[in-house]
Amino acid sequence: MSNELLWLVLMVANFTSILIFYRYFGKTGLFIWTALATIIANIQVLKTVELFGFVATLGNIVYGTTFLVTDILSENYGKKEARKAVLVGFLSLITMTIMMQIALLFKPDASDFSQDALVTIFSFMPRIVIASLAAYWLSQLHDIWAFHLWKKRLPQTKYLWIRNNLSTMISQFIDSFVFCFIAFWGVYELNIFWSILWTTYFFKWIVAAADTPFLYVAKFLYDKGKINELVKNEA
Template sequence: MNEILWFVMLVVNFALITIAYRWWGKTGLYVWVAIAAIIANVQVIKTVSLFWMAATLGNIVYATSFLATDILSENHGKKEARKAVYIGFFSLISVTVIMQIALAFEPHPSDFSQEHLSVVFGLLPRIALASLAAYWCSQLHDVWAYDFWKKRFPEKRHIWIRNNASTMISQLIDTAVFTVIAFAGVFSAGVWWQIFWSTYILKWVVAVLDTPFIYLARKMKDDGKIRDLVP
């Protein structure tokens, strides 16, 4: 059942990011990167069994942030892709700070949510630190690498090369940095390695499957079908 839900989530994420770009252009992708940064760092708290491996949720939505920055790099340039990365940083920092202040409030005797919010957001500072470090290293590498490969394979038919060559190394960096900071000492070594490899493999699968969507985004841009809120 988890595997079916994983593919459903994959399709939903790809559909939403395509709609966001179609309707709002660059702005839609900036919004999506912010959404992905926040949701992924909430979902990652939940550990599930996927394809006979221990895995954390959040892999799909986080991996689509690489798709968003690759679309920006492809259609709008490296500067716009970097801007999306900075927006993701700011979004995650903002949520972390605001939720820590919210948790510090003394709850009313009738309150029923404090305990549940503490479970979800009480762990967020460590998760946020891990995510920010991983985000900084991997996303900026991805933007640099996409531009690097685009200069060497500039033809439209070679989008798949620059998309996958940049993303797969970037996601390896992201997975290594994130899992060490977030989960070292939290899980046993065996579970930690399962989470590391399952996280990277699942992100790798998402990177392969998102390739048609970057071609679609390029075609929509070339056909003038993108409604950008910001010229």
């Protein structure tokens, strides 16, 4: 199976997973997904692949889904709940980094076969996490702010796609720019670096556009009372 087809399959799998988490666990499920997505994305981003003739990093899809999550929360629950999801992702990354750095300090047994692989992945993780935290915090807060800005100007449900895309696509640029400069400047040759930056944004832009139908599905499920909230809102 080609990388391009796998990429499309992975994108659909991510969006479908979000709807499943949301349908059966409500906004709690979206918080859980945010924690999973931020951790998975920061591991996948270490792998570079060729997609549609360009060099790109993995992790773009699963990380891009965190913007769909905050847009769902913003639309259905408000700005406060969306910001909670950002904080969940932020703390999840910090926690993972601390735990894995401590794990690397343990002296492996002679029977161990994973230490070298773990060092390869997680010894680079602090720089990735610093880059991700800065990019994630700035871009997500902008996304929430911009979404509600457009919601005030275009409150009707039929304009949901405009609110989603205008807020997310600009936020994705902020994210890609900040992340790549902190994480990869000086790591790759300049031609590879610029290719990663622009293709990262391009693929995130595609993800942002592709998530729109799933946002409408989430809105439909919420409006029809089909969401199983684990924690009921107090009246």
